[in-house]
Amino acid sequence: MFQTILINPFLNILVYFYNTIAFQDLGLAIIFLTLFIRIVLFPFFYSGEKNRILLQKLQPELKKIQDNHKNDKEKQAQAMMELYKEHDVNPFSGILILFIQLPILIALYRVFLSGLTPEIFDHLYSFVSKPEILNTSLLGLINLTEKNILVVGLAAVVQYIQGQLALPKVKKGQELSSPEKIGRQMVFFSPIITIVILVNFPSAVGLYWLVTGIFSVGQQIYINKMLNIQEEKKIHHLK
Numbered sequence: 001m002f003q004t005i006l007i008n009p010f011l012n013i014l015v016y017f018y019n020t021i022a023f024q025d026l027g028l029a030i031i032f033l034t035l036f037i038r039i040v041l042f043p044f045f046y047s048g049e050k051n052r053i054l055l056q057k058l059q060p061e062l063k064k065i066q067d068n069h070k071n072d073k074e075k076q077a078q079a080m081m082e083l084y085k086e087h088d089v090n091p092f093s094g095i096l097i098l099f100i101q102l103p104i105l106i107a108l109y110r111v112f113l114s115g116l117t118p119e120i121f122d123h124l125y126s127f128v129s130k131p132e133i134l135n136t137s138l139l140g141l142i143n144l145t146e147k148n149i150l151v152v153g154l155a156a157v158v159q160y161i162q163g164q165l166a167l168p169k170v171k172k173g174q175e176l177s178s179p180e181k182i183g184r185q186m187v188f189f190s191p192i193i194t195i196v197i198l199v200n201f202p203s204a205v206g207l208y209w210l211v212t213g214i215f216s217v218g219q220q221i222y223i224n225k226m227l228n229i230q231e232e233k234k235i236h237h238l239k
Contacts, residue, residue, distance in 0.1 A: 006107035008123045010037075014111060015121070016128050024131065027138025030112070030204060034211040037104065042219070047090075048097035049223050053166065054089045112144075112204040138207065148203035155198060155206050156191035158213035163187035165220040 014033045022028035038045070061083060069076035084091055111120075121130045136145045164187055198206045 002103070002107070003123070006103055007110050008125075010104075010107050011111050011120065011123055012125050012128045015124060015131065018131060018134075019129055024133070024135050025139060026134065026136050026144055026204070027142065027207060030138075030144070030207050031211050033108075034208050035215065037108075038212065038215045038219075041100065041104075044097055044100055045216075045219060046223060049166070049219065050227065051090050053223065053227060054087055055091060056167075058083060058087060058089065108208060109201075109205060112202065112208060136204075138203075142203055142207075144204040144207060145202050147199065147201070148206065149199070151203045151206035151210060152195055152198045155210040155213055156194045158210060158217060159194045160187065160191045162213055162216045162220055163190050165217065165224065 010033065013036065014029050017032040017036075018024060018026060018029035022032055062080060065076060065079045065083065069079060083089075124130055137143055142148050142151065167184060167187060194209065198209060
């Protein structure tokens with residue numbers, strides 16, 4: 001079922017892009033497939049990331065609620081839900097994104113890690129032509145079936161940039177909660193984890209990760225801009 005619902009569609013879209021707009025360049029086909037997936041899922045990612053940033057900004061108020069109602073869990077939960085409602089925040093949106101993203105990641109890795117051998121083309125739909133020759137490079141510069149430290153390094157750098165953009169600004173003298181401190185530490189650990197994961201994979205996987213990261217950076221800049229506009233409107237309205 002997993003093969004039929006996810007792996008086969010991604011494989012067919014990849015090969016279709018390879019035969020058409022990617023000019024029979026596997027690297028370009030992976031880039032187009034990655035962008036296609038991120039554009040389709042953009043509303044989910046946007047909602048999830050927006051809620052995550054708002055939750056970070058609400059940490060001081062959430063801590064205050066926890067302190068004020070530490071002996072009454074029911075009132076504490078009620079006050080927290082009222083705060084979420086007031087700021088239009090869904091605290092469970094991150095779980096939804098995880099459930100959406102994880103199967104897609106597994107399916108894409110299965111496609112890329114297969115090396116796109118001739119056997120895998122048996123899963124092509126009747127209207128998708130089987131490539132006569134598979135050019136497994138990116139613009140003739142990187143062999144995507146082999147490991148490439150440059151792709152891994154770039155993916156890690158982009159991961160770090162995206163993490164920095166996602167961090168809320170800290171006011172002077174503001175005391176950070178434990179979750180906030182962990183979140184800031186993860187900005188430095190995430191690139192290391194990226195390197196550890198990707199260094200043993202063919203660079204096709206690293207390319208997907210890199211393009212996803214670049215798209216996430218652009219998405220993060222857009223989300224930050226939209227949230228700033230909303231804050232300015234709220235301040236203006238209060239005045």
